[in-house]
Amino acid sequence: MEKTLRPFSNGKKIKLDQIIGDSDTVERLIDMGFHPGIEIEVINKMVNGGPYILRIQSGFIALREEEVACLKVVGL
Amino acid sequence: MNSQVVALVGSPNSGKTTLFNWLTNRKYKTVNYPGATVDYAVAHIAPQWGSDIEIIDTPGIYSLSPKSEDEEVTYRVLFHSASWGSIQTVVVVVDGTQMARHLTLVSQLLACGFKVVVALTMSDLIRKAGQEIDVQLLSRELACPVVLIDGLLGGGVQDLVKTIDTSIKSFAQIESQSESVPAIKPFFEDQQSHFEFLQKMEALSARVLIDKTLAKDKNQTLLQRTRQVDRWALHPILGLGFFILIMSFLFTAIFFIASPFMDAIDSLFLVLAAAVVSVGTEGSLLSDFVGNGIVSSFGAVLVFVPQIFILFLLLGFLESTGYLARAATLIDKPFSHFGLSGRSFVPIMSGFACAVPAIMATRNISSKRDRFITMMVIPLMTCSARLPVYSLLLAFLLRGRPAWQAGVSLALLYVGGLFVGALVAQFLHRFVKKGKNSFFMMELPLYRRPRLSVVLDSAWTKTLGYVKRAGPPIFIFALLVWVGTTFPNYKADNEQVKLETSYAGQLGRTIEPVFTPMGVDWRVGVSLISAFAAREVFASSLAVIFNVTAEDDTSLQAGLLDSMREAKDARGAPIFTTGSVIGLLIFVMVALQCTSTTAMVIRETGKVSWALIQLIAFNLLAYIMAVGAFRLWS
Numbered sequence: 001m002e003k004t005l006r007p008f009s010n011g012k013k014i015k016l017d018q019i020i021g022d023s024d025t026v027e028r029l030i031d032m033g034f035h036p037g038i039e040i041e042v043i044n045k046m047v048n049g050g051p052y053i054l055r056i057q058s059g060f061i062a063l064r065e066e067e068v069a070c071l072k073v074v075g076l
Numbered sequence: 077m078n079s080q081v082v083a084l085v086g087s088p089n090s091g092k093t094t095l096f097n098w099l100t101n102r103k104y105k106t107v108n109y110p111g112a113t114v115d116y117a118v119a120h121i122a123p124q125w126g127s128d129i130e131i132i133d134t135p136g137i138y139s140l141s142p143k144s145e146d147e148e149v150t151y152r153v154l155f156h157s158a159s160w161g162s163i164q165t166v167v168v169v170v171d172g173t174q175m176a177r178h179l180t181l182v183s184q185l186l187a188c189g190f191k192v193v194v195a196l197t198m199s200d201l202i203r204k205a206g207q208e209i210d211v212q213l214l215s216r217e218l219a220c221p222v223v224l225i226d227g228l229l230g231g232g233v234q235d236l237v238k239t240i241d242t243s244i245k246s247f248a249q250i251e252s253q254s255e256s257v258p259a260i261k262p263f264f265e266d267q268q269s270h271f272e273f274l275q276k277m278e279a280l281s282a283r284v285l286i287d288k289t290l291a292k293d294k295n296q297t298l299l300q301r302t303r304q305v306d307r308w309a310l311h312p313i314l315g316l317g318f319f320i321l322i323m324s325f326l327f328t329a330i331f332f333i334a335s336p337f338m339d340a341i342d343s344l345f346l347v348l349a350a351a352v353v354s355v356g357t358e359g360s361l362l363s364d365f366v367g368n369g370i371v372s373s374f375g376a377v378l379v380f381v382p383q384i385f386i387l388f389l390l391l392g393f394l395e396s397t398g399y400l401a402r403a404a405t406l407i408d409k410p411f412s413h414f415g416l417s418g419r420s421f422v423p424i425m426s427g428f429a430c431a432v433p434a435i436m437a438t439r440n441i442s443s444k445r446d447r448f449i450t451m452m453v454i455p456l457m458t459c460s461a462r463l464p465v466y467s468l469l470l471a472f473l474l475r476g477r478p479a480w481q482a483g484v485s486l487a488l489l490y491v492g493g494l495f496v497g498a499l500v501a502q503f504l505h506r507f508v509k510k511g512k513n514s515f516f517m518m519e520l521p522l523y524r525r526p527r528l529s530v531v532l533d534s535a536w537t538k539t540l541g542y543v544k545r546a547g548p549p550i551f552i553f554a555l556l557v558w559v560g561t562t563f564p565n566y567k568a569d570n571e572q573v574k575l576e577t578s579y580a581g582q583l584g585r586t587i588e589p590v591f592t593p594m595g596v597d598w599r600v601g602v603s604l605i606s607a608f609a610a611r612e613v614f615a616s617s618l619a620v621i622f623n624v625t626a627e628d629d630t631s632l633q634a635g636l637l638d639s640m641r642e643a644k645d646a647r648g649a650p651i652f653t654t655g656s657v658i659g660l661l662i663f664v665m666v667a668l669q670c671t672s673t674t675a676m677v678i679r680e681t682g683k684v685s686w687a688l689i690q691l692i693a694f695n696l697l698a699y700i701m702a703v704g705a706f707r708l709w710s
Contacts, residue, residue: 019267024143025515026267031138032517033177035271038278043303047312050409051418051516057176057278058298060306060520062405062418067517 002072005042005052013041014073021070029070032061040071080129080244081162083153085185086169087178088136088440089401089521091197091225094530095169096133098230099125099237102537116149125237129244132163135439140184143515144442154190165191165243167236172198172209172224173298173522175281180274182218191243194222195236200229201524205298207287214284302398302522310402319406322399323425326390330383330429330460337382345375361566368620369558376616377547380430383460384542387429389535391422396526401518408516414498415505417441417516420450424497427457430542431673435680442515449504451677452690455668456497458490461611465664468615468633472640473657492665496697557606557617575621580606594663594699595656595706597645607669614664655709659702667698 008014016038019026033056034040043053043060051062063071084099086092100119117133134153135146142148154163166185170178175196185192194214202209215222221239225232309318349371356363394400400422408418416424419441426434434454441447458466466489470482560580568574575581583605584598591601599621607614615636622639643651668674668691677687 027141028138028143028515028517030267030270030274031141031180032519033180033274035274037271037275043306044310044315045312046310046315046406046409048409050312051405051518053306053310053405053520055299055303057174058522059174059177060302060522062401062408062516062518062520064408064412064516067515 003074005040005054005068005071005073008042008073010042010044013039016040016071017074018072019070020072021067025067025070029067033057033059034071040073080164081132082129082165082167082240082244083132083134083163084167084169085134085150085154085181086136087138087171087174087181087519089519090136090169090171090174090178092136092169093133095195095197095225095233095236096131097530097533098225098233099131102533116153121237125234127237127241129237129240131167137181139181140188144440145444145447146439147442154185154188163190165193165240167193167195167240169195169197169225171521172196172202174519175209175285176278177274179218179277179281182220183273183277186218186220191246192218192220193236193239193243194218194220195225195232196222197225198522198524199224199232200226201298201522202285207285207298210284210286214280217280217284298522305523306402306520309399310405315402315406319403322394322403326387326394327428329390330386334383334386338379341379341382342375345371345378349375361562364562365558369555372616373551373555373558376610376612377543377551379464380460380612381539381543383463384429385535385539387426387460388538389531391426392531392534392538393526396524396531398521398523401520405518405520414501415446415449415508416453416501417443417446418518419516420446423450423454424457427454427459430459430461431455431457431670432676433538433542435673435676438680445508445510448681448686449501449508451680452504452686453497453501455670455673455690455694456493456500456666458493458665459611459670461670462489462664464612465607465614466661468618468636469657469661469664471633472637472652473654473661475637489661489665492662496666557613557620560602560606561617561620580621593703593706594659595651595653595710596660597651599643600651600660604663604669607664608671610672611664611669614669653710655706658709659706662705663698663702665698666694666701668694 002017005014016034016036018036019029019034021029038056041055043055045052049065051064052068054061054063054068084092084096096117096119099121101122101124116135119131119133121127121129121131132153134150137147137150140151142151154166168182168185170182182192182194196209196211196214199209209224211222211224221243223232223236223239225236308314311318349367352367352371353363356367391400394403404418404421406418407421411417411420420438423434423437423441426437431454434457435451438447438450438454441450466486470485474482474485557580560583561575561578563579565574565577568577580602581598584602587601587605588598591598591604594600600618602621603614603618606617615633618640619636622636622643640652641650645651674687674691677690678684681687
């Protein structure tokens, strides 16, 4: 089943399955290096729905909740 | 028309600007791209590297599909060959620790037919993590030269210049590029091919990275420190605590470390002005002009240098450690309630030193709407030019009271500015139409130790930039005030008469009815108007108008305070009362009394109308609030 990163706690590593959303956001996510199959590590989540801190390869990237919502992962 | 032009391209935080500074010794000029409001730096490679190629530093981009105004400029510089002829070589700056993601740009540029040289930065970080990059393999695979750069020590720059020279020589045989800017179109035909391409780049970067440690994960050592620090620095609760602590330290430093230096500059110019005046014969116009006009005006410009330097220094320090991007992340959610984003943080922060550089710093906000709202509220932040006005008025208001009360009042004024700013942002947030590209998405660089000399150097350059930009208007208006208060009746025996019959006096009395509701007379009105040159001029022009000279007292401020206490209006009532001074404080807090700021907003928005609306609205609001405060406290 398709899921977002929301239920995953800090330190979890998940494989990205699909990027779905408005074209500009998707395009920029791809520019940042996101693509299906890449492993995402959840580093931290800010309180009150603030940005997520994610890691892909050696890069740390901060994404807002609605940006994170474009990243679909395969549920375990 | 220059025949040898090289563009420096790279993603934000790739070390591009540091490399540019190494290449050019910081001797560059900024150019505005025709039709765009974003400018970029152009310079010749410094003579010590043995070349005279012209090099353009472009705003950071992630790919060849631009998403913000500054990214679009990079795109146009690359594809439009108007004034400088074709770009003969593109130097792509790639962060060596982020190769997998940043190599995409290299391949895109190569595919477009550019001559590309890759400058691989952060090689020191990679070495420290026990890794090495197989430069030859990378160069072979990409089919372009690759040079390792050590941004902190400047290693590899000589090699880079040689490589660029060679690359340019081979350019001569190639047909020049088209004259027009091609429309911005997606680089890949479909997403799938883009994804495949990214995977290829990942595989390549994994192949060229030689790991000398025995860690299972190649990135382990490299990421260790950043991961550890971020566990605390970006902790949902502790992180905010850290943030508040660091920002409090920053503000405390701006005030407490800077103040002795500012006092020293202030006293120096006072002594200098007095000395110059005393050289001339009694009533000599020339010595008066040089002393009270020119020397004092220079003092007005230079007194802020320590504060601005310390702000730029500390911000630069935070930026080069990698913390500043994290601070923006921490503040993103709270800011989003006001239609701002974490990207507005640095510009707003800089607004506490000076609105002019702060407005320039809004350029990397990708959303036009966010950028607009940020620009609108920046002038409400308490810039350092408001400080001398606050300190004068607070010293008057709280004379003989314990010092902490002045501190608390000053803090209240800062909070007041923020509060009005939040209201304005909220108002605009509600009424300005939502646009596209409102994403945050921020790359957080790996933590690294900043190099003091690099940070110092950059703070110094920025401070000089401030002096050059803000200096002339401050200086000119200070001179105008001197002329306005000295002529036409400069031979009058009595200073009082001289002033009352002066141009400034005449103008002040004509517009006096405007200032009466604020509880002040024409003299304060003239000072408020002259403060449009720069707010700090308020105190010095008040001193001129009340004829306080350096000789009267050891300190200009003490003399001015005495004069303020004695000042009476035409009916003999005191001008500076609790009500009128509180009104003045509130006026200065809100009013946009800064022509440089308005000029900057015009330039950056590209529209006169918004700057004028901002100018009128803030000053009207300030006036109404000041009148209200005067009524309330009288």
